[in-house]
Amino acid sequence: MLYYLYLLKSRFSPLNVFQYITFRAASAFLTSLFVSLATGPGVIRWLRTKKAQKIRADTPSAHQAKTGTPAMGGLIIYLAMLFSCLLWARLTDRFVLLLLVTCTALWMLGYADDYLKASEKRKDGLTPIVKMGIQLVIAIGVAAYLYIDPPNGARATSLSVPYSKEWVIDIGILYIPFCMMLLVGSSNAVNLADGLDGLACGTIIISALTYSILAYLAGHARFSEYLRIIPVPGAGEITVVLGSLVGACLGFLWYNAYPATVFMGDTGSLFLGGAIGVVALCIKQELLLIVVGGIFVAEALSVLLQVYSFRIHKKRIFKMAPLHHHFEMIGWPESKVTIRFWIVAIILALVALASLKLR
Numbered sequence: 001m002l003y004y005l006y007l008l009k010s011r012f013s014p015l016n017v018f019q020y021i022t023f024r025a026a027s028a029f030l031t032s033l034f035v036s037l038a039t040g041p042g043v044i045r046w047l048r049t050k051k052a053q054k055i056r057a058d059t060p061s062a063h064q065a066k067t068g069t070p071a072m073g074g075l076i077i078y079l080a081m082l083f084s085c086l087l088w089a090r091l092t093d094r095f096v097l098l099l100l101v102t103c104t105a106l107w108m109l110g111y112a113d114d115y116l117k118a119s120e121k122r123k124d125g126l127t128p129i130v131k132m133g134i135q136l137v138i139a140i141g142v143a144a145y146l147y148i149d150p151p152n153g154a155r156a157t158s159l160s161v162p163y164s165k166e167w168v169i170d171i172g173i174l175y176i177p178f179c180m181m182l183l184v185g186s187s188n189a190v191n192l193a194d195g196l197d198g199l200a201c202g203t204i205i206i207s208a209l210t211y212s213i214l215a216y217l218a219g220h221a222r223f224s225e226y227l228r229i230i231p232v233p234g235a236g237e238i239t240v241v242l243g244s245l246v247g248a249c250l251g252f253l254w255y256n257a258y259p260a261t262v263f264m265g266d267t268g269s270l271f272l273g274g275a276i277g278v279v280a281l282c283i284k285q286e287l288l289l290i291v292v293g294g295i296f297v298a299e300a301l302s303v304l305l306q307v308y309s310f311r312i313h314k315k316r317i318f319k320m321a322p323l324h325h326h327f328e329m330i331g332w333p334e335s336k337v338t339i340r341f342w343i344v345a346i347i348l349a350l351v352a353l354a355s356l357k358l359r
Helices: 002-008 013-019 021-048 061-066 074-088 094-117 128-148 172-193 199-219 221-227 235-256 265-282 294-313 323-329 334-358
Strands: 158-160 168-170
Touching: 002 013, 002 021, 002 074, 013 021, 021 074, 021 199, 021 235, 074 094, 074 235, 074 265, 094 128, 094 235, 094 265, 128 172, 128 265, 172 199, 172 265, 172 294, 199 221, 199 235, 199 265, 199 294, 199 334, 235 265, 294 323, 294 334, 323 334
Parallel strands: none
Antiparallel strands: 158 168
């Protein structure tokens, strides 16, 4: 909304700054940070009036002490991010609209799931079939849109291979199911990682910062040509959205850090994971998500391997899945697990950014 103030630059030249992506991304970050910090206490008090979500039985016994901590804290992140985007992003940009629509749809799904869990009628929330079905419908919509109107027409169904200069893989019509798998996978992977205070939130901040750099470079004609990455006109505006997301998550982390006074819940994890997935698709850096989101990939794989091993061989690979619980079970304190996972996430982010130089 404030973007259009630059049109008045002939009357007041400093207004020209509103058209710069870097200025609006920084402003979006500060705005969402302030909003999440300011609204956090009120939202947390309101959530405490609701029936508190019980801690699942399949977690380390120490987690039962967290019973009574309000969930649905993702509401703080979503509202702060949305307000900041409406204020600073260029709302006519198709990538901004796609991100906001996808995030809203996944946020509504997560909120409905958390709300039902907190009610007496359905303590387990939405059934897995319903939840996955809705996610697939959302993913189909995103995949179809990006297939019909691709970010880069010349590389519409191609996947850029990280750390290579020219190697791309054209998968044709299979790009649609690939998009769906990536979007649903990233959304659920973040959901699985949301099991320790501050773990998912801190890791999302690192992933979003990494992709904000990649988005800015992809949207800049000279930088994308020099770095030999797939150019995506208009992708720079994604940086503003990610700036607002990082600010909102950082403000929420103030309340979610150990010991947490509020949990993110599906209300936050589903749409945050979906947002990172959509960004990866929009800027044609899909395969790099494996590196950037390596922590989330490891969490998801640990669950899949545990389920497979137990069903087929009747043995457990990990003491408990997802992976963060395994380290708790071998004696690591919760805060140590979280911080060490953050450290790994930072290393993976640097490894991902190194792909730019290696090209």
